[in-house]
Amino acid sequence: MMGGPVDREGPVAWEEAAVSTEASPHRHPLSGDLRTVLADPRRLAEEYELLRNVVEGTDAAVSILDTQLRYRYVNPQMARMTGLTVDAHLGRPLTAVLPGVQRPDEVLRKVLADGAPRQLVVSGRTWADSPYGRRVWRATYHRLQDRNGRVIGLVGIGLEISGPRQYVDELERAHQRLTLLDTAATRIGTTADLRTTCTELAEFVVPELADAAGVELRLDEADVRRRAPRGVLRLRRMALALRPDLIPLAQAAAESGQLIDYQPGAAIRQCLETGRPWLRNRITPPEWRAIAAQPELADGYIAAGYHSALVVPLIAEGQVLGSLSLARAGGSAPFSRDDSVVAKELAARAAHGLARAMRFGRDHAMALELQRSLLATPFRDHEDLETAARYLPADDRSLVGGDWYDTLSLSGGRTLLVIGDVMGHGVQAAVAMSHYRSTIRALAQAGLKPHQVLRHADRMVAESGFDRVATCLLALADPHDATITYASAGHLPPLTLAADRRARLIPVPVGPPLGTGLGGYASSTASCPTGGVLLLYTDGLIEHRDEDIDTSLRRLTRLRVDTSGPLQRLIDRTLEFLAPEGTDDIALLAARVECPDADGISSADVEP
Incomplete structure (x- = not known):
């Protein structure tokens, strides 16, 4: 204000200072x-x-x-x-x-x-x-x-x-965690095999998160007889991954597949009992002996120089499946709480893959057991006939299917040879296989010709509402007439292996697969292969990815094996020559029929 006191510390003072x-x-x-x-x-x-x-x-x-x-x-x-x-x-x-x-x-x-x-x-x-x-x-x-x-x-x-800097570091760590977890989704659980999934999990965290990692799972039904004594927790170590320089020191401490008994107080047992991560840094040798499952394991950990341990539970659908155990050694930093969070999230994601693999494993074991129990054991019921068979499940454990073979002794010294393949895989395919096998057995016992057996089986299955179609090949061997009568429902042609080691496909009229209700089957009769072997098979034996079926069949005719030896050896040589890819089941049925020398198609019966 005009005439008021001057603030010597204000702008006027600074102006006066400037003038001065x-x-x-x-x-x-x-x-x-x-x-x-x-x-x-x-x-x-x-x-x-x-x-x-x-x-x-x-x-x-x-x-x-x-x-x-x-x-x-x-x-x-x-x-x-x-x-x-x-x-x-x-x-x-x-x-x-x-x-x-x-x-x-x-x-x-x-x-x-x-x-x-x-x-x-x-x-x-x-x-x-x-x-x-x-x-x-x-x-x-x-x-x-x-x-x-x-x-x-x-x-x-x-x-x-x-x-x-802490803010930037936290952002970088968060980005690294997300990247790690995203990568895990593509590298863990790539198959339905339980052991493979466990191995992928252990190998993924080394060296990304730890210097050593193990995956331990609770025992399944197959291990009931190996349950631990009361008060002891027994787990199976499914996978172990180690930093390369630690392998000579720690490999023997706990090998993959080993059963490990955990006493009260063991780190992994504490983790599974509480369902929460267990973390300990700067572990001393006496502490290792207190928290390790067994003294010899503690000695291995000490020898490897482990100083920090982190155990997280593998939980899926509310069930504790096992644990993921991590360790760091030498100059590696101790585990942090962030490491615990990442490991817990990683274990949660991996546990779902493990649960899925367990379900597939149980389904596979059930289907395989059912399938093998229903497959007939070839026998020599007639002196003029010798048979041998082989069933091989696919390498992929989720692909147990409905391939089957059968031999049925009939009146007059005749034997019906059967080979078939139900569409699809798993327990349902194995059950359908049992249904087809029983139906064909009952019809064959009634004295029907092969093409009539197929016609009635097709109609019965179609009318029952069963939704699994199947291919099937019947071969009725009659050593007394020196003939074999064939009928096919969409199946691959049989193969004869002659005494001179030449292989030849037998032309057989092919009708539609069973279960379609279309009918239209025919029988053709040929003479017995003199001094040779008849081979029936399913498509898993010859089919290859991106290859035409005719090309696969031509490769089969290049097979050269000795037909005078045991039939099981002949089957071995056949599998070695063809080298199947293992992506589908394989059923093989070999028969040696002692018949008079004859050759060629002698007659044919066609369904009315």
Whole structure:
């Protein structure tokens, strides 16, 4: 307001100071050359006080070091940052004052040598309390020289960047965790095989998350007879992965497939009983012996130099399937809580794949047992007939199917040979196979011709509402007439292997698969292969991906085997020559019929 008091600390004061400075430039501190300042003690004191206020009032940590990198001065902010008094710094190097902070002194010596300023990022811990587990500073160092140009030391100015750096580190760790988990989704559970899934899990976390990893699962129904004594938890180690340099030290400690008994107090047992992760760092040898399942395992862990362990449960659909155990050794960092979170999430995702593999395994075992129990064991019921058979399930454990073979002794010394393949895989296909087998057996016992057996079987299955079609080939061997009568429901042609080792496909009229209700089957009769073997088979024996079926059949005719030896050996040689891919089941039925020498198609019966 007009006429009011003047605020000497306000803008007017600064304007007056500016005018005063312009009028009398030598009166303001920090102006003029050095000689002028040194010649005026009053100005020198003013300038020193001003500079001192700037250095000691800043939020930056300022320190002056001599040429031996010992502290000669630290400002109050530097003292607050370190948690020590100013006097505790003076005359001492950083390593003595703050042993928890690592500083590259060789870089500072280069500043002393060439005078070029350098910026450093220094990290560690000081004596002061801090919310950050790891403190980080960014500092710039300049060389100091006296009036004569002699190097007298360094000045360092630093600011703490722990907060921003921690934020960036957390973002990076979060990104790494997401990347790790996303990658796991494509590398774990690639098959329906339980052991493969466990191996993929163990090998994925080494070395991404640990130096060693094991997957332990509870025993399934097949291991009932191996249950542990009361009070002991028995698990099966399904997979073990180790850092290469640890293999000689720790491999024998717990091999894959080994049954391990866990006493009360064992780390893995604590994890499974609580359903929560178990974490321990800086484990001593006595502690290892207390938390390991067995003393010999503890010895292996100690020999490998394991210092940290993390165990997380494998839980799917509310059921604890087992555990994922991790360990770190040597110079690897201890496990953190973030590691525990990542391992827990990884285990949760992997557990669903393991549960799926377990279900597939149970279905496979059930179907395989059913299938094998229903397959007829070839026998030599008539002196003129010798048979042998083989069933091979697909390599993929989810692909147990409905392939079957059968031999049926009929009146008059005749034998019906049957080979078939139900559409699809799994337990339902095996059940359908049993249905077809029983139907064909009943019809054949009624004295029907092969094409009539197929016609009635097709109609009966279609009318029953059964939705699984099947291909089938019947071969009725009559050694007394020296003939074999064939009928096919969409099946591949039979093969004769002659005594001269030549292979020939037998042309057989082919009707539609069973279960369609279309009918239209025919029988054809041929003479017995003299001194040879008749081979019936399912498509898994010859089919290859991206190959025409005619090409596969031509490859079959190039088969050359000795027909005079045991039929099981002949089947072995056949499988070796064709080298099936293992993507589908295989059924083989070989028959040697002792008949008079004859050849060619003798007659044919066609369904009305």
